[in-house]
Amino acid sequence: MNNQIFPGFGWSLHGDGKTIRPGAVVTPDERLNWFQTLGIGAQHVVAMFGATFLVPLITGFPPSTTLLFSGIGTILFLIITAGRVPSYLGSSFAFIAPVAAAMGSYGMGGALGGILATGALLVLIGVVVHFAGARWIQVLMPPVVTGAIVALIGLNLAPAAWGNVQGAPITATVTIVSMLVAGVLFRGLLGRLSILLGVVVGYFVALFRGEVDFSNMDPALHRVFDGDLSALLQVKWFGWPQFTAPEFHIGVLGLFLPVVLVLVAENVGHVKSVALMTNSDLDPVTGRALMADGLATMLAGSGGGSGTTTYAENIGVMASSRVYSTAAYWVAGAFAILLALISPVGQLIATVPNGVLGGAGTVLYGMIGILGVRIWVQNKVDFSNPINLAAAGVPLIIAIANFTMIFGEIELEGIAIGSIAALLIYHVLSAIARWRGTDVGVEEGDDAALATPVNRDDLEKMHNDDAR
Template structure:
């Protein structure tokens, strides 16, 4: 990599800059020709766009502000990780429930304060990982706990999806069906953009049905800064946002491991930097009115299909997102997406978030014959779906927070008691297996 004043800025040209050798990949510190790099960077913008702008629409945040901070956050991430981890930082769906709950009590500024606090918490976790490694995260949050926390966030949002679907059920149904069909009708990039395709189709139907109001687009200027809002801080939102830190840790660690696997590089030493970088980007976004950020799985698909992991493409994507954020008409157009489309998209997305938790269980072969795992998975989901709520002074703990705490407490509490009593089902099966091997 070429030495530059800004970490991660400077790349070695891969081969002739045009052709990728069979079985090879373009590494993070390499790039293709700038024309091809720009094209791939634009693909990353398209891949992140649908999910990133849905979050501010659902929460009521300004879309242009979120786009601006997602681009700035991506650039910060690339600099802090010294260009070693290719990633786009888009809006995190983990913030939807706590933002919605806090806005009802403290308004948008209070929700932004919660986002800033979440970013600070993630930064501190990243600092600890940088100093002590990731082993303690695996001990604190084994797959059964991580899967439960991810799943309960998606399921907790189900009522919010229904509220929007109920406003415009026809448009919502068309949006849902379009998203589902796009995933199986199309191949390549278009197939991976099923969310965006569904939103576009649903939007067209809503427009034909007279459900779209374009008045704000005409009033918006072509160039200018988006709307900024300063955060305010309230102790009452801590319980709402604290579980999000756990989800962001899992998402970022998973992203780094996925990129390391695909690029055949050891990225464990930079995991702490990745967590700190997302924490800084989230704090930065919350300080001005943007949505909290996370590393985006959508963009991993673009890298896997193109075999280009160059961080140069992400610089292009980040700069382009910043440019979109400085076009008020774009933000105003995004803001015209009606409730029916949001409800349809939410139905699919929230369901997918829930199943992502299940996928974590499946991929890690979680043993549900073990009553401890069964309790860790089951009890928190009911707490989240029913949205159990507890109030301690000014702090409110709702379904996501209580479910997350329950997953951790049940796992570690039951495991400790089982070990002390000698009733740990996992240990018993290991002993039985060892005895069987000895007999054979």
């Protein structure tokens, strides 16, 4: 029986706590023994780590601060969803472009204000979904629109990747090759950690080439790396990360608020994926999931962390282990908080050089772009339909060229204009087609139409890879 002390905390023991019967899964309200739960929680930390710390490094945010709010946000998510949706909240790549743009005009405080505003809008949407249901999201964002918005975010970031690659092309190339090879060389968890493995390989190459700057590191820790082990006693091992207060400028709203469309798709998709994996109905907690991620994003924006989202990386860990226990995510959240408070961890992460970031960005931004295409393929979007063709094609060009429009203090760039264009083109052209009787197959709202991080075929492949 599940004796919860408060929502999201308290689990019944699965079987003997050691083994999982063939065909069975450990459900969100169950757990294995604490030794195994700790191990799986550590796996979740490793799975999210590479992607989560890359976002603050690329945007110039303190990595330790992002890691701290990531752990706190995960625990907040588990409480708000009453422990029904296992998920880790990591850094969202959808924030990279607006943060970079805001940093240039308004500094870090202005970027944090945009993150906080995005989180507030997501909370509001979560409240609406909780009381009105999620069907209107599918109607507003059919697969052709969702895919276009996801794709244009990745493609809009291409110049940022090139800017970092130019500084150290050899290191960037090695990082790219390492990520790609790791993804096909290893099976199971290692294969899904290709981002982290590629960054580690690239980092060692950068070390060999003298591209890593240790000047901002604790002098005592620097001496330890130089071989002076006596300096270990002088290292400051624990400390609070750097906090920064948000600033509010109306000009950042046009940059950030379209990001909420991606966060909605990611969160709804994650809930659908977990429901598929656990064979349960999680539609009643979809609104809670959106509210929880919104609150976690607001919390991060209030103190200096990156905006958060549910992480597909951790779905791989659940699929391979067949453990969907939220106890493992409590452990992961606690581990992330602990790592954030260990000062040398943040200092080491901050030394990752631009060449490595450029290589990682090239792979990640490309994958984000193709994920949008994957949404179209999975949902069989018909591009012989001129409405779909326009709703997908025009926004991509707007994002790649980074169209910019200024209305007073509000500046809209490629992602914002492209996202708005995708919505307007699809819905306006569909309305005209219906009115004129020239409708060539306007898509109807589909409860299963939003992209999910994984589908049934993905789950079967994960199980097969880990069984080998």
